Amino acid sequence: MKLLVTGGSGFIGSNFIRYMLEKHENLSVLNVDKLTYAALGDNLKDVKIRYPGRYSFFHGDISDDSKMYMVFGKEDFDYVVNFAAESHVDNSILDPSNFIDSNIKGIVNLLENLNDSNSRFLQVSTDEVYGSIGKDGKSWTEDNPLDPRSPYSISKGAADFFVRYYKDNYNIDAIITRCCNNYGPFQHPEKLIPRFITNLIDNKKVPLMGEGENIREWIHVLDHCTALEKVLLNGEPEIYNIGTGIEKTNREITDILLNHFGFGEDMIERIDHRKAHDFRYSVDFNKIKELGWKPLINFNSGIESTIEWYKNNEEWWRPLKESSEK
Numbered sequence: 186m187k188l189l190v191t192g193g194s195g196f197i198g199s200n201f202i203r204y205m206l207e208k209h210e211n212l213s214v215l216n217v218d219k220l221t222y223a224a225l226g227d228n229l230k231d232v233k234i235r236y237p238g239r240y241s242f243f244h245g246d247i248s249d250d251s252k253m254y255m256v257f258g259k260e261d262f263d264y265v266v267n268f269a270a271e272s273h274v275d276n277s278i279l280d281p282s283n284f285i286d287s288n289i290k291g292i293v294n295l296l297e298n299l300n301d302s303n304s305r306f307l308q309v310s311t312d313e314v315y316g317s318i319g320k321d322g323k324s325w326t327e328d329n330p331l332d333p334r335s336p337y338s339i340s341k342g343a344a345d346f347f348v349r350y351y352k353d354n355y356n357i358d359a360i361i362t363r364c365c366n367n368y369g370p371f372q373h374p375e376k377l378i379p380r381f382i383t384n385l386i387d388n389k390k391v392p393l394m395g396e397g398e399n400i401r402e403w404i405h406v407l408d409h410c411t412a413l414e415k416v417l418l419n420g421e422p423e424i425y426n427i428g429t430g431i432e433k434t435n436r437e438i439t440d441i442l443l444n445h446f447g448f449g450e451d452m453i454e455r456i457d458h459r460k461a462h463d464f465r466y467s468v469d470f471n472k473i474k475e476l477g478w479k480p481l482i483n484f485n486s487g488i489e490s491t492i493e494w495y496k497n498n499e500e501w502w503r504p505l506k507e508s509s510e511k
């Protein structure tokens with residue numbers, strides 16, 4: 186079984202590659218990654234040694250025609266999973282251009298190359314494409330219209346429409362997944378949970394937008410990986426939401442982390458809401474449950490093991506944190 190992973194050196198992609206190599210002995214993986222700032226933690230340094238002959242890396246940008254032509258010209262892949270994207274909403278507000286290049290132009294380029302292949306393609310999208318819902322609003326199903334509000338989610342939504350266009354008109358076997366917020370090992374310290382954990386390890390305050398009233402649905406990255414495996418191997422060429430039903434305000438997340446470290450309210454630094462700060466995301470994930478998938482990692486134990494991981498892997502996150510704070 187040959188798997189091409191694009192953007193596999195980032196947070197979710199690296200967890201997925203490790204999970205798939207461990208689980209499927211007959212699987213080999215080619216990872217194509219541009220190695221942006223988000224991938225500089227060398228998240229896969231153990232993998233080549235642990236799985237000799239089954240993992241290889243190609244340095245390339247998915248929006249680069251000639252590089253992708255080389256990748257697809259080399260061999261046939263049974264599966265192609267795309268994680269490659271600019272993924273930090275704050276950056277997309279400061280400058281959307283990289284998001285247009287990687288998240289839209291890149292996906293079109295991938296789809297063009299998939300046109301003559303027999304590969305099954307999976308686009309890793311996000312719940313953020315649905316927009317924002319009120320506190321008591323009904324969780325989104327896969328049929329909900331898209332209403333993205335930030336340059337990040339607009340670019341991911343545009344990619345979803347391109348996937349649909351190529352699937353419908355060029356007979357590509359394509360799946361889209363829309364997952365809620367991930368947490369777990371190897372997440373860049375620019376993102377909320379690792380940023381707060383690493384600040385607290387350093388006895389620094391945590392920056393909370395407004396009163397922390399915004400609500401997100403949370404999944405441990407390993408549960409996301411099992412969901413991707415499930416739809417890739419057993420799903421239809423359709424859209425699948427991936428969720429857990431675990432919804433927390435940012436203030437609740439903050440309190441869990443402060444309590445763990447034995448800190449109080451005085452360690453919160455209140456900051457203004459960013460532009461396009463959606464109030465709540467929540468997905469209905471009954472469709473993927475019908476395939477026999479369910480999340481297995483309880484939030485409290487998942488967050489505890491994540492805190493322990495960051496405590497034990499300072500040499501991984503400290504250089505990333507220092508360069509992102511410059």
Ligand code: NAD
Nearest residue numbers: 192194195196197219220221223224246247269270287367
């Ligand atoms: P990440 O920023 O940690 O990793 C992204 C990876 O893509 C990096 O290795 C980066 O170098 C690579 N990349 C970026 N542009 C590229 C390009 N043009 N060509 C090749 N490689 C490129 O992001 P992540 O959190 O692991 O997210 C992975 C995917 O999952 C993204 O598509 C994101 O939209 C989606 N997603 C993330 C979450 C979440 O909570 N993190 C939730 C739902 C969906």
